[in-house]
Amino acid sequence: MAKNTTVEAARAEIERDFQAGYDLPVYVYKPWCKSCEICVALCPKRVLEMGEDRKPVVARPADCIQCRMCELHCPDLAVFVTKEKG
Amino acid sequence: MITMHPSFEMLRPGKKFPTVWCPGCGHGIVQGAIIRAVQKLGIPRDQMVMVSGIGCSSRMPVYVDFNSLHTAHGRAIAFATGVKLHNPKLHVIVITGDGDALAIGGNHFIHAARRNVELTVILLNNNIYGMTGGQYSPTTPIGKRASTAPYGTAERDFDPCALAVAAGAVFAARGTVFGVVELEKMIQQALAKRGFALVEALSPCPTLYGRLNREGNAVKMIQWQKENTINAKAAAKLPPEKTAGKIITGVFHDAEVTPYTEVYQGIIDKAQGQKQ
Numbered sequence: 001m002a003k004n005t006t007v008e009a010a011r012a013e014i015e016r017d018f019q020a021g022y023d024l025p026v027y028v029y030k031p032w033c034k035s036c037e038i039c040v041a042l043c044p045k046r047v048l049e050m051g052e053d054r055k056p057v058v059a060r061p062a063d064c065i066q067c068r069m070c071e072l073h074c075p076d077l078a079v080f081v082t083k084e085k086g
Numbered sequence: 087m088i089t090m091h092p093s094f095e096m097l098r099p100g101k102k103f104p105t106v107w108c109p110g111c112g113h114g115i116v117q118g119a120i121i122r123a124v125q126k127l128g129i130p131r132d133q134m135v136m137v138s139g140i141g142c143s144s145r146m147p148v149y150v151d152f153n154s155l156h157t158a159h160g161r162a163i164a165f166a167t168g169v170k171l172h173n174p175k176l177h178v179i180v181i182t183g184d185g186d187a188l189a190i191g192g193n194h195f196i197h198a199a200r201r202n203v204e205l206t207v208i209l210l211n212n213n214i215y216g217m218t219g220g221q222y223s224p225t226t227p228i229g230k231r232a233s234t235a236p237y238g239t240a241e242r243d244f245d246p247c248a249l250a251v252a253a254g255a256v257f258a259a260r261g262t263v264f265g266v267v268e269l270e271k272m273i274q275q276a277l278a279k280r281g282f283a284l285v286e287a288l289s290p291c292p293t294l295y296g297r298l299n300r301e302g303n304a305v306k307m308i309q310w311q312k313e314n315t316i317n318a319k320a321a322a323k324l325p326p327e328k329t330a331g332k333i334i335t336g337v338f339h340d341a342e343v344t345p346y347t348e349v350y351q352g353i354i355d356k357a358q359g360q361k362q
Contacts, residue, residue, distance in 0.1 A: 004102040007094055018088050027091075032103050036110035036292075041305040071091075072266045073308070075114025076104045080091040 003031040018082075025064035025083050030055045032078035039070035039079045048079075096121045096131070098151040106145050110304020112263040112289030113143050113210055119266050119287075120179065120208065121150060123273035135176050137166040139191060141183035142217045143210035143289075152179075160190025163198045166205050174347040177277060180207045184225040185215045188244050192224075199253035199282045203346045206276045207284045209246055212291035220294035231298045246286045251339045256281035259337040262288045264311040272337065280345045288315070288333070 005013075010029055017027070026047060035054040048070060049059040056070075056079065066085040074080075097103070107113050124134060134152035138144035139162035147154035153176075157165045166180045187195050187209050198205060214232055215221040222232035222239045225246065229238040247258040257279045261269030269287055276283035290296060290307035301307055318336030321329045 004104070006100055006102060007097040008099060010103070011090065011094055014090060018090075022088065029091075034104060034109035036304045038110060038304055038308060042308070072118065073115055073263070074118070075107065075111055077091060077093055077097070077114070077118065078104070082088045084087070084089070 005031050022082070024058045024061045025066065025081060026058050026061070026070060027080055027082050028056050028058070029078045029080075032076045034076055034078075036075065038073050038075070042069045042073050044069065092125070093118060093121045096125065096151055098149055101149060103149070105149055107142060108216075108291075108293040110290070110292045110307075111142070111216075112212065112287070112291075112308075113146065115263040115266055116143075116208065116210055116269070116287045116289055117146050117149065119270040120146075120273055123270050123277060124152075126270075127274055127277055129177055129277070133175065133177055135166075135169050135178045136181060137162045137169065137178060138181040139183075139186040140217070141186045141215070142212070142291075143181055143183040144186060146181045160186055160192075161194065162186065163191060163194040163203075163205065163207065167194075167198055167201075167203050170203055170205060170347060171350065174204070174351075178205050179277070180205050182207060182209055183216075183223075184209065184211045184213065184244075184246070185223040188224040188246060188249070196249065196253040199250050199255040199284070201346045202254060202256060202281045202343050204280055205282055206273070206279070207250075207282070208273065208276075209284060209286045210289045211246065211286050212289045212295060213243075214291050214295040214298075216291050216294050220298060226295075230295075233294070233298065247284060247338050250282070250284040254282070254343075255284050255339065256341045256343050257283035257337070258286075258339040259284070260286040260288065260333075260335045262311040262315050262333075262335060263290065264308050265315070265335065268317075268335070275337065275340075279340075281341075281343055288335075 040048045045063040047064045048056040051057040071080045136147040136152045137155040140159035170178045220233035222235045224244045250258045259272040292304040315333045
């Protein structure tokens with residue numbers, strides 16, 4: 001289930017992960033994810049896959065082309081691309 | 087270099103997320119497009135006012151960190167007209183649903199378009215009354231099921247863009263959440279427009295409309311949009327049999343008409359005895 005958090009709490013949690021060395025091209029903030037699978041379905045490179053907890057996992061990070069389809073289509077701002085194109 | 091979500095800065099501090107919308111609801115995607123359009127135009131948040139009525143879509147002002155007004159059912163455009171007339175420098179966005187704008191607020195909608203009040207109306211069209219349990223709305227296509235039309239509705243549906251143009255709107259466009267990049271550009275155009283600008287965003291409702299009409303989950307409904315919509319420019323080049331049954335998207339109308347606040351300022355000046 002999605003868990004209620006404020007945007008400040010989300011930002012702090014994500015920044016902690018970044019400081020701990022998060023290096024994947026896509027970040028999934030699980031507390032806001034409602035498991036609609038839109039990001040998984042619309043990724044042209046199949047970078048994302050549904051995990052056992054019904055949340056997307058970054059299965060093929062090397063294939064990401066930073067097209068941001070996942071980020072633009074996530075209704076809950078839970079998925080975003082962490083790296084600039086190019 | 088690793089970067090944070092670019093839209094987080096526009097979300098309302100202290101508000102609990104995720105949003106109230108169901109999993110896969112298109113409204114959140116439209117919300118993202120509005121945030122990016124405002125960011126790209128560089129409009130300061132203090133100058134943005136988001137006004138909404140009642141309905142699923144109308145929950146949006148709660149989540150976005152603009153000045154906001156959550157008003158009575160169907161009356162968002164009426165309240166927004168008041169805001170715009172009081173302070174014409176503000177950018178006023180009206181967030182409304184298909185039922186809110188076209189049924190309960192139908193008169194406000196056509197008369198604001200007729201007056202050419204400078205409002206950006208984003209009509210989130212999910213073809214159903216989602217919040218109250220799936221009753222059919224003025225945009226439910228004929229024959230489609232709703233909780234109040236278990237054998238399919240017998241009524242024809244409105245075309246909101248044609249209605250707005252006929253009533254006098256200066257800008258009318260239709261986008262989909264599948265084509266969110268185009269939708270974002272339409273919202274940018276509408277925000278830059280001086281006059282009544284309508285952007286109709288087709289937003290799937292997987293929980294009620296999708297379930298009652300057996301259209302599948304959120305992913306299937308978004309893919310349906312991809313297969314069943316066609317851009318107006320592309321459609322113009324195709325023979326009619328290839329576009330039959332498809333929903334036309336794109337910018338339908340873009341005109342220049344003196345906006346209402348300017349005309350009204352003229353009246354104020356005249357009444358106060360000043361020469362224009």
